[in-house]
Amino acid sequence: MLIFAALMWLLDKYMPVSHWVSPGWQVLAWGIIALGVLIDLSSMGLFIRKGTSPNPFQPKKASQLISTGLYRFTRNPMYLGMLVLLAGWAIHLGGLTPIVLLPLFVITLTTFQIKPEEQALEAIFGQEYRDYKKRVRRWV
Secondary structure (H helix, E strand, O other): OHHHHHHHHHHHHHOOOOEOOOHHHHHHHHHHHHHHHHHHHHHHHHHHHHOOOOOOOOHHHOOOOOOOHHHHOOOOHHHHHHHHHHHHHHHHHOEOHHHHHHHHHHHHHHHHHHHHHHHHHHHHHOHHHHHHHHHOOOOO
16 A cells, blocks of 8 residues: 555655646545555454454454454455545645556455455455355455
């Protein structure tokens, strides 16, 4: 996420296409960023309360399948929170160019992080995870 945030800033600074957000919209941008952080923290809190690993680099350490809270609506609320945060960052930057990276973030995260996590979780939780995947969408 931080790499994408930096790329968004670089694109906005060195390859601006159009600035469509006026400075007055900064309050909205910070509100969206705060929402993204809140989504991430509440999702992380569920992992901590359930005593399972929230480490995205070691999904095989998961000891429980979380399907409550925001996990009832999306299988990846932490990643959704990151996307919301990046959307707020794009609005804060005010240009059109940073928005182009949002779909690329989704594609990159889905390909290199989410799909491998799903394979690991299916290996750990089996039919319970397959049923969960049928009920709850990957993103929203």
